Amino acid sequence: xxxxxxxxxxxxxxxxxxxxxxxxxxxxxxxxxxxxxxxxxxxxxxxxxxxxxxxxxxxxxxxxxxxxxxxxxxxxxxxxxxxxxxxxxxxxxxxxxxxxxxxxxxxxxxxxxxxxxxxxxxxxxxxxxxxxxxxxxxxxxxxxxxxxxxxxxxxxxxxxxxxxxxxxxxxxxxxxxxxxxxxxxxxxxxxxxxxxxxxxxxxxxxxxxxxxxxxxxxxxxxxxxxxxxxxxxxxxxxxxxxxxxxxxxxxxxxxxxxxxxxxxxxxxxxxxxxxxxxxxxxxxxxxxxxxxxxxxxxxxxxxxxxxxxxxxxxxxxxxxxxxxxxxxxxxxxxxxxxxxxxxxxxxxxxxxxxxxxxxxxxxxxxxxxxxxxxxxxxxxxxxxxxxxxxxxxxxxxxxxxxxxxxxxxxxxxxxxxxxxxxxxxxxxx
Amino acid sequence: xxxxxxxxxxxxxxxxxxxxxxxxxxxxxxxxxxxxxxxxxxxxxxxxxxxxxxxxxxxxxxxxxxxxxxxxxxxxxxxxxxxxxxxxxxxxxxxxxxxxxxxxxxxxxxxxxxxxxxxxxxxxxxxxxxxxxxxxxxxxxxxxxxxxxxxxxxxxxxxxxxxxxxxxxxxxxxxxxxxxxxxxxxxxxxxxxxxxxxxxxxxxxxxxxxxxxxxxxxxxxxxxxxxxxxxxxxxxxxxxxxxxxxxxxxxxxxxxxxxxxxxxxxxxxxxxxxxxxxxxxxxxxxxxxxxxxxxxxxxxxxxxxxxxxxxxxxxxxxxxxxxxxxxxxxxxxxxxxxxxxxxxxxxxxxxxxxxxxxxxxxxxxxxxxxxxxxxxxxxxxxxxxxxxxxxxxxxxxxxxxxxxxxxxxxxxxxxxxxxxxxxxxxxxxxxxxxxxxxxxxxxxxxxxxxxxxxxxxxxxxxxxxxxxxxxxxxxxxxxxxxxxxxxxxxxxxxxxx
Numbered sequence: 001x002x003x004x005x006x007x008x009x010x011x012x013x014x015x016x017x018x019x020x021x022x023x024x025x026x027x028x029x030x031x032x033x034x035x036x037x038x039x040x041x042x043x044x045x046x047x048x049x050x051x052x053x054x055x056x057x058x059x060x061x062x063x064x065x066x067x068x069x070x071x072x073x074x075x076x077x078x079x080x081x082x083x084x085x086x087x088x089x090x091x092x093x094x095x096x097x098x099x100x101x102x103x104x105x106x107x108x109x110x111x112x113x114x115x116x117x118x119x120x121x122x123x124x125x126x127x128x129x130x131x132x133x134x135x136x137x138x139x140x141x142x143x144x145x146x147x148x149x150x151x152x153x154x155x156x157x158x159x160x161x162x163x164x165x166x167x168x169x170x171x172x173x174x175x176x177x178x179x180x181x182x183x184x185x186x187x188x189x190x191x192x193x194x195x196x197x198x199x200x201x202x203x204x205x206x207x208x209x210x211x212x213x214x215x216x217x218x219x220x221x222x223x224x225x226x227x228x229x230x231x232x233x234x235x236x237x238x239x240x241x242x243x244x245x246x247x248x249x250x251x252x253x254x255x256x257x258x259x260x261x262x263x264x265x266x267x268x269x270x271x272x273x274x275x276x277x278x279x280x281x282x283x284x285x286x287x288x289x290x291x292x293x294x295x296x297x298x299x300x301x302x303x304x305x306x307x308x309x310x311x312x313x314x315x316x317x318x319x320x321x322x323x324x325x326x327x328x329x330x331x332x333x334x335x336x337x338x339x340x341x342x343x344x345x346x347x348x349x350x351x352x353x354x355x356x357x358x359x360x361x362x363x364x365x366x367x368x369x370x371x372x373x374x375x376x377x378x379x380x381x382x383x384x385x386x387x388x389x390x391x392x393x394x395x396x397x398x399x400x401x402x403x404x405x406x407x408x409x410x411x412x413x414x415x416x417x418x419x420x421x422x423x424x425x426x427x428x429x
Numbered sequence: 430x431x432x433x434x435x436x437x438x439x440x441x442x443x444x445x446x447x448x449x450x451x452x453x454x455x456x457x458x459x460x461x462x463x464x465x466x467x468x469x470x471x472x473x474x475x476x477x478x479x480x481x482x483x484x485x486x487x488x489x490x491x492x493x494x495x496x497x498x499x500x501x502x503x504x505x506x507x508x509x510x511x512x513x514x515x516x517x518x519x520x521x522x523x524x525x526x527x528x529x530x531x532x533x534x535x536x537x538x539x540x541x542x543x544x545x546x547x548x549x550x551x552x553x554x555x556x557x558x559x560x561x562x563x564x565x566x567x568x569x570x571x572x573x574x575x576x577x578x579x580x581x582x583x584x585x586x587x588x589x590x591x592x593x594x595x596x597x598x599x600x601x602x603x604x605x606x607x608x609x610x611x612x613x614x615x616x617x618x619x620x621x622x623x624x625x626x627x628x629x630x631x632x633x634x635x636x637x638x639x640x641x642x643x644x645x646x647x648x649x650x651x652x653x654x655x656x657x658x659x660x661x662x663x664x665x666x667x668x669x670x671x672x673x674x675x676x677x678x679x680x681x682x683x684x685x686x687x688x689x690x691x692x693x694x695x696x697x698x699x700x701x702x703x704x705x706x707x708x709x710x711x712x713x714x715x716x717x718x719x720x721x722x723x724x725x726x727x728x729x730x731x732x733x734x735x736x737x738x739x740x741x742x743x744x745x746x747x748x749x750x751x752x753x754x755x756x757x758x759x760x761x762x763x764x765x766x767x768x769x770x771x772x773x774x775x776x777x778x779x780x781x782x783x784x785x786x787x788x789x790x791x792x793x794x795x796x797x798x799x800x801x802x803x804x805x806x807x808x809x810x811x812x813x814x815x816x817x818x819x820x821x822x823x824x825x826x827x828x829x830x831x832x833x834x835x836x837x838x839x840x841x842x843x844x845x846x847x848x849x850x851x852x853x854x855x856x857x858x859x860x861x862x863x864x865x866x867x868x869x870x871x872x873x874x875x876x877x878x879x880x881x882x883x884x885x886x887x888x889x890x891x892x893x894x895x896x897x898x899x900x901x902x903x904x905x906x907x908x909x910x911x912x913x914x915x916x917x918x919x920x921x922x923x924x925x926x
Binding site: 082084104144147157170178179180188223264268271326351375397405409411 | 909
């Protein structure tokens with residue numbers, strides 16, 4: 001293990017490099033165990049990072065040492081015919097994606113690349129991908145990161161390595177701890193190696209584009225598409241006003257776009273695109289995008305390019321809202337109207353990205369009230385540190401559920417050593 | 430009984446009358462059963478080799494009643510064993526002599542069908558198949574389809590994270606549930622998730638799914654429903670060698686094809702099934718694959734051709750392709766009847782449930798054949814080939830002294846082979862009591878302690894379904910201790926700035 005001072009290290013994630021912060025660059029799981037044990041003994045909480053590409057997300061933490069996993073970067077095994085890949089947690093996501101791409105496979109949940117949204121370098125590790133658990137458009141069909149994490153080796157806040165899950169796609173042996181690790185933002189354990197399910201990359205894709213619908217009608221069109229037998233793998237809506245950013249890869253038009261994606265073998269994708277166009281005829285006539293154009297559109301939606309840090313809305317705080325899909329249109333339209341902000345919709349209306357005008361609390365009070373009324377929850381995914389310090393970044397849970405979540409967290413990390421305070425405001429104190 | 434269950438608490442048994450009376454005050458009328466004769470149906474689940482009458486059976490029909498029963502038992506230190514339809518193959522619902530058996534059979538109502546959000550909100554006692562039937566008129570279905578789907582309850586499916594023949598493509602229960610109402614052992618009622626794709630905070634729904642009734646009692650479930658594929662066709666392909674069949678499975682996946690179902694049977698299973706249902710299975714092959722492709726007609730027709738070519742390339746000796754629903758169902762009839770078919774040729778059988786990496790299939794089957802000789806017991810293998818889930822059926826006669834013990838030892842050895850080849854103890858049936866004492870083959874004490882600490886977060890007194898899943902029970906206080914390792918710095922040699 002190499003220990004360096006942050007002032008000397010090449011900080012990769014932008015913000016968050018504090019003066020006088022120790023960075024422990026671990027070489028293996030044993031190093032992680034020792035570092036955590038030492039942190040427990042000295043009661044010094046650790047910030048867990050891979051490339052640090054998502055350090056701008058979450059409550060500002062009360063940590064004064066960094067555990068850097070980026071040297072745990074190797075691929076342990078890749079078996080395309082078993083549909084699994086086992087990699088160390090610090091492996092660069094881009095490298096692993098090219099590896100599986102070489103066998104025409106992919107992570108079916110389309111991990112979100114937050115670089116453009118946050119204005120950070122194009123980096124990110126497998127551990128960060130799982131810890132954040134941010135899934136893209138195909139979540140409606142393929143599930144999220146939690147559905148693709150089959151197994152993990154991790155070090156708990158006790159400083160002990162433990163195993164969760166296995167290395168096969170079908171397994172019900174013991175509690176499914178992987179589900180908890182995915183999306184836990186490094187607050188339960190330090191993953192050192194993970195086994196992920198990979199899936200064949202579709203041979204072809206087609207995207208139907210409807211133009212000029214308002215959010216409510218677009219929501220209805222997406223609901224009709226997702227209720228059809230055509231196996232829609234993406235359903236998004238971009239109101240015209242959200243398209244003011246030029247570099248969104250969605251054409252320079254000024255009309256709202258509603259997009260529906262179909263993937264599979266070529267003959268099937270084409271057939272279903274035509275059949276779905278007929279079902280959606282009452283909503284207008286659809287233009288059809290083929291493979292490359294379709295892929296470009298969905299990568300823009302996945303990575304929330306209309307709200308990119310470098311774009312016209314780059315200064316606005318951004319919320320990620322998850323709600324029952326059929327009510328997303330009404331919720332998003334209301335939020336946009338009441339705040340004068342911009343929203344885009346994915347997951348058939350079940351995911352709303354909202355870029356709202358800056359206020360000291362990033363409109364948290366209003367957002368949470370509206371979102372809860374719609375049975376959803378909201379995460380403040382982008383905001384200056386000062387704002388994040390003063391609002392709950394992750395959606396507060398009702399009392400009993402919050403208490404249970406806290407007991408679950410303590411069962412992994414009783415001394416609150418790992419990413420102290422990242423999920424819960426007040427815990428950092 | 431080979432498996433030791435937790436010792437009965439005589440102080441609880443001594444209070445039985447008072448406990449029955451207290452439960453009657455919570456659940457009036459016929460909801461409390463305490464006569465030996467009436468409790469008989471509850472003394473085992475589908476792992477019928479193990480039987481134990483409970484202290485008392487309670488069948489609440491509201492969440493409030495469930496909450497009050499659990500709160501009472503928590504305060505009184507009484508163990509509780511939850512039960513759905515009692516179809517567990519791993520003994521998950523096996524009663525304890527000093528425990529209340531909490532049956533959810535009265536929770537039989539589907540509460541809401543929401544086609545716009547593509548979900549069904551249901552009580553836990555509703556059967557798996559009933560959910561699909563309730564939405565079939567609109568072309569929808571609930572994807573996970575365990576073979577007991579006509580009888581098994583959705584609550585039990587969540588507890589066991591049930592699979593089925595279609596889970597390679599459509600996922601297991603955990604990939605198809607969105608939320609639940611759960612009552613903790615303390616009586617606290619919580620709602621987790623709902624109609625949204627993800628819940629906030631830690632994925633508690635994910636940890637509850639497959640927790641085998643050890644974390645809480647589910648009183649409502651929200652499941653995703655899907656549109657039925659336009660069509661489905663199947664191929665039935667025979668091979669002279671198991672290796673060739675295994676290679677065929679690997680090449681299909683390697684070609685980027687994820688079939689709706691991909692099942693394999695070995696020769697003894699083929700013969701037993703054919704004798705039972707006369708599906709027209711070839712009897713001179715060593716392995717039979719049933720491969721189902723579903724989706725739009727144009728896609729299915731194209732993929733049937735691709736799979737047929739792959740099978741030929743792997744040296745298939747027979748290949749039939751279904752041209753009608755009748756034919757497709759006939760292909761499946763033998764596979765679906767494999768368990769009862771084996772039941773016809775043997776007085777008793779044990780059904781194992783390990784998972785292995787697909788590629789290890791031929792050598793796993795070879796090892797199972799060796800073990801079959803060693804234990805002098807016949808075995809028939811059916812296999813969810815697509816996801817590596819192996820179901821060896823060990824044939825034995827419980828009336829012959831020592832044969833059941835031999836069969837269990839054989840089964841345990843098979844599961845050890847699964848772990849040795851990089852697989853796991855159970856793919857879909859659960860650990861329960863059946864595989865409990867084998868957990869150490871797969872998990873270290875540290876691994877198991879972490880799992881048990883999680884249990885403590887839900888059930889600090891360890892009263893809910895004790896004796897299942899974990900070979901050794903620990904007190905929560907003892908598990909929670911942090912051992913500071915001497916308090917010394919771990920890296921004294923490192924420069925610090």
